[in-house]
Amino acid sequence: MVRIIAILVGAAFTFVLALALWGTVSTAITDPAPETAEHEFHLHPRDAGLSSAGFFGKYDRRQVQRGFQVFKEVCAACHSLKYVSFRDLEEIGYSEAEVKAIANQWVIETPSVNPDTGEAATRKNVASDRFPSPFANEVAARAANNNALPPDLSLIAKARHDGANYVFSLVGKDGYRPQPAELLKKFPETKTPDGLHYNPYFANLNIAMPPPLTTDGQVTYTDGTVATHDQMAKDVAAFLTWTAEPKLEARHAAGFASVVFILIFCFLAWGAYQNVWRDVKH
Template identity: 55%
Template sequence: MIRLIGILAGLFFSVAVLWAFGNGAVATIGQGYLKEKTAESEFHLHPRELNLQSDGPFGTWDLAQLQRGFQVYKEVCAACHSLKYVAFRDLSALGYSEAEVKAIAAGFQVPGIDPNTGEANTRPGLPTDYFPSPYPNAVAARAANNNAVPPDLSLMTKARHDGAAYVHSLLTGYRNLDTFSIDGKHVKDEFPEFTTPEGGHFNPYFANLNIAMPPPLTAAGQVTYAEGQPKPTVDQMAKDVSAFLAWTAEPKKVKRTQVGWPVLGFLLFATILAWLAKNQVWAAIKPKKPRAA
């Protein structure tokens, strides 16, 4: 009797699980077919491919590119975006000397406290400080950016699908809404009601196609690179700052992979040794034959 009850209970739960799975699958498929087409679903573009030296399991940092990317961030992006999880002293990993790090830190004003009065003030940064926000609070940030708070960029390439490729595509992806088309289909022809709000900008790589941030990189030579470096075109500057943000999001990536491969090799070698030792230890022991019934 107990066995029968157990079998029936098992069948009940199995049917319930299958019903829930089937119902969810049907609902999902139905939504996919019945979902109303929108400008966002039809004209949102996937990020373009971006190949960086740090990509892949054997990637390494291109320190020259990271320094160029930091220069772009400092001269262009830092006016609106912070790097609150990056300390100035971390820049030494990019090849900057101790004196250069101190000079870079001193070029930023960070929140401080007046030791005489105890009042809040600002002071030149120290290597131990973190990159400050350009705004005192979110209210000020919204007031200066068309009611949008510029996000912190420290982990941006980890927070967005396709990471550095997304950042690069976004920075170079601003388009004219009136003329933009895909496969001969124009946005305004397919969706006449779609508009860019006042103060907004059309960018097909952004999720809802409209972004509050104006194009930050607008012309070649906007940032002056050192002699011997690539020409600072808009595309090159976007690549460099994307590589830099890939580093800020995961500064230990290259070191981790460099340590990981020897560890995997050691584990494989140890596994082979353990298997050979097992065969050696048990070689002289023959399994007993089962007795005949």
């Protein structure tokens, strides 16, 4: 009796589930969702071709350092790196002395308190400090950016789908462009409002951030690399990939070692099985 009841309950559940699925499918066929400008004109990010991509990916230290230079000279005016410390830069090839110099010379100083008066003050950064925000608080950040809040870039490469390629495409030479005439003709209501900028790689096509990279040679690389628009975009994408995944190389190495271990273990287990049961006749 119990088995019959269980079968009936299971059959009823299956029927209700199938009915709901059929309703969803039939609605999608008879009343499809309307086309949107974002769905039709949003572009998939271009491939940045970073050396860190792929199962065996590793960081190109020189490229990451160039990306840091782009961040320092272009992005740091509006964006923070609140999860990254100055001393972390040693992992991408800077010496301890260079890190101390970078921290000491950083344009934004670390908030502090005057020990004599108790009033708010600032002090020079040290290697153990995290990169200070260019704004005192969110209100100040919005006031300086037409009420838009510049996101922290520490984890941006992980917070966005296909993050490294997204950053590269967004600020690269093909990112900011005039709105296509076809878009305005088909979706006139999506005309880019004043104060925003059309970018097909951004989620809703219109972004508050002005083009950060505008011309070739905007940054003069210390290693002599020619700073084309796409080169700078690729380098800053490499740097922000590192800030989001500083242990990427260790993770890749651990994954490779784990796969090798599992293969060896499976081979040994198969050999043991053959040895133990070799005299058993089926």
